[in-house]
Amino acid sequence: MNKAELIDLVQKNLGGETSKRAAGDALEAVLEALAKGIKKDQSVQLIGFGTFKVAKRAARTGRNPKTGAAMKIKASKTVRFVPSSALKGSL
Numbered sequence: 001m002n003k004a005e006l007i008d009l010v011q012k013n014l015g016g017e018t019s020k021r022a023a024g025d026a027l028e029a030v031l032e033a034l035a036k037g038i039k040k041d042q043s044v045q046l047i048g049f050g051t052f053k054v055a056k057r058a059a060r061t062g063r064n065p066k067t068g069a070a071m072k073i074k075a076s077k078t079v080r081f082v083p084s085s086a087l088k089g090s091l
Helices: 003-014 020-041 085-090
Strands: 043-046 050-057 060-063 070-073 076-083
Touching (some): 003 020, 020 043, 020 050, 076 085
Antiparallel strands (some): 043 050, 050 076, 060 070
């Protein structure tokens, strides 16, 4: 599912009076709030859906796939999603 399909689904769930523009704005607001929450608190928990949290990756040595030469990969942060048991059970 891509973003346009998700906006269509949100529009249908909100009812016939809701425009695509309003559904798109609502989706953007939710995504922005998630991003700000993850950045500020390091995790966002949505009961019944799951948890988005920051995970740290340690520095490591990797290989250039083209040349095979060893290279250093810097430490970094990424976002992980852990689904709730309710979401896992619905799959």
